[in-house]
Amino acid sequence: xPVIFGKGPREFTLGEAGRAAGLSAGTLLQRFGxxxxxxxxxxxxxxxxxxxxxxxLPEATGAEAIIRIFVDRTPGPEHEHLVSDQLLWLRESMAxxxxxxxSRDYFVQFRKALADRMPVIAIPADQAVLLVEALWxxxxxxxxxxxxxxxxxxxxxxxxxxxxLAGVSPPSGGxx
Numbered sequence: 488x489p490v491i492f493g494k495g496p497r498e499f500t501l502g503e504a505g506r507a508a509g510l511s512a513g514t515l516l517q518r519f520g521x522x523x524x525x526x527x528x529x530x531x532x533x534x535x536x537x538x539x540x541x542x543x544l545p546e547a548t549g550a551e552a553i554i555r556i557f558v559d560r561t562p563g564p565e566h567e568h569l570v571s572d573q574l575l576w577l578r579e580s581m582a583x584x585x586x587x588x589x590s591r592d593y594f595v596q597f598r599k600a601l602a603d604r605m606p607v608i609a610i611p612a613d614q615a616v617l618l619v620e621a622l623w624x625x626x627x628x629x630x631x632x633x634x635x636x637x638x639x640x641x642x643x644x645x646x647x648x649x650x651x652l653a654g655v656s657p658p659s660g661g662x663x
Contacts, residue, residue, distance in 0.1 A: 501516060531589055544604075570631050
């Protein structure tokens, strides 16, 4: 998984993945059928881990809870360089129906967990979650272009501003 997620869905080779797993490329091919099969299996394993993490989220609700969930899922200073790699996965999810289906499975569960924790605002929680998620993704892209401070602080500041606009949380802290 580190090779696949570190290099991107098309950029890794079966040889690299095999070496990292202590297996031959042929064994991977035999077990997963194709490079695409290996990618799908890795995404499904990541989903199972992510679903378990969603089950362990604190029960807290409100703007602070939502902000904390998104900030915790934002790469910290030691991994900020990985933000651009996510664009490779976005490209793959848009181009490949099987990758999209696995990605969509995760985001359906993620959005449900967030909607259950969303504070009451002027729009339904499921719609608010989509807007906050879009802000989160957009903030990471903006940060990647401008590199203004640290990524987590930038994301947190933008999320606080969004909730302030929604009338549920005062803006404070962070750069951005």
